Amino acid sequence: MKCSSLGLLLLLSAHPAAAAKTDARATLTALQAMDMALSRVGYRLATANVGMCDRRQPASGLLLQGIEQYGADFRASAAVLFALGAAPGVTGVIAGSPADRAGIRANDSVKALNGAALPLAAGPGFDRMAAVLDRLETALVAGPVHLDLERAGQNLSVTLQGVPACASRFQVKSSPGFSAGANGRYVEVDAGLLAFADGDDEIAVIVAHELAHNILKHPETLNAQGVSRKAILGKDARRIRETEVEADRFSIRLLASAGYRLEAAPLFWARFGKAHGHGILSDSTHLRWKKRVALIEAEIAAVRAGP
Ligand SMILES: [Zn+2]
Known part of the structure; x- marks a missing residue:
């Protein structure tokens, strides 16, 4: 395995463009399942081993995504399948995590964090979502975070509290x-x-x-x-x-x-x-x-x- 402890930041800027458009839904569903599996395993390892980490970050079990992470071939399908607009959307929540207990669900839109609006999609790449994750993580360090969500046209707000985890x-x-x-x-x-x-x-x-x-x-x-x-x-x-x-x-x-x-x-x-x-x-x-x-x-x- 070519494991590389490289100093380079390789980020998800576009999803695969190879599949036929008719398969877009299946491709996106498979990718979502992979995202969830990786995060579920990462969450479990990072929380169970927090005692072995000197760099820590509260984990919430909330997975977010931005429409701009999808390549042009997939954007329209992702918008429908994940109810994903310009606001950050919820890819899913890890079962039993704070996000799950707070009642957050896949395909919710996240409009605001502690009363401040989150940035909307602008250009391609991962910059906006990295900034959103930075804000969420910084806020979780300070304490419970209030999120304003939209679900199927309805507004709701939830409170999210992190659990100690290794920072990754x-x-x-x-x-x-x-x-x-x-x-x-x-x-x-x-x-x-x-x-x-x-x-x-x-x-x-x-x-x-x-x-x-x-x-x-x-x-x-x-x-x-x-x-x-x-x-x-x-x-x-x-x-x-x-x-x-x-x-x-x-x-x-x-x-x-x-x-x-x-x-x-x-x-x-x-x-x-x-x-x-x-x-x-x-x-x-x-x-x-x-x-x-x-x-x-x-x-x-x-x-x-x-x-
Ligand atoms: Zn390695």
Whole structure:
């Protein structure tokens, strides 16, 4: 797996344009399900492991989206399917989260936060929604947040309170590839890799590895050390490999705290390795998959043996 603890911010700026227009609804529904699965798993890992994070951010279980995140081919269908206008819309809420308990529902529009109107869609890209998330997160740190919503033409307001969580945002990257990455703030997973994962236990394996990079501050450390992420040989490659091993080990602790099935980790990486682990250049920065599976199995045994 080409995990990259890169300092680059890869954001969801357009959804896949390859599918035929007649399939738009199915594509959007599938993408929404992926968004929800990634966020559900991220929320569970980030809240269960808050004791292991020194960078924290209240989590609410509220997923927001903007119409401008959809490419031209999908915009009209997204507007209908998600009741998505110029205001930010609710992609969904995580079951049992504060957003769920507050009564927020998928396809609600979010008009205002603590009485101040939220920005409406302007240009393409993720800038507006990143700014909306910044405002929501900042407000949650200060305390309960009042949201003015619109649902099927009716106005309602709710109060949302965060729960302690590790600070990371979880995003699906609309790519058919098989990569995932962490940049210190975001955990990003390719749609192709999410589709390859079988259920939440396997998605958790991917997310726990990337979240481990963020919790262990690998992106910042590698940046501070001037490590080239393109290195395939020498000191830089060795340093990257060390962070990959650390993330694999730590991911097992994160999965255990959150109650995910630990056996999913070696099974997933073995399955992934057989399907995608044949890149000859990946060996210097990432362990060959058989070694990786052995390391993960050893870590599971260590976790089960107790502290
Ligand atoms: Zn990694």
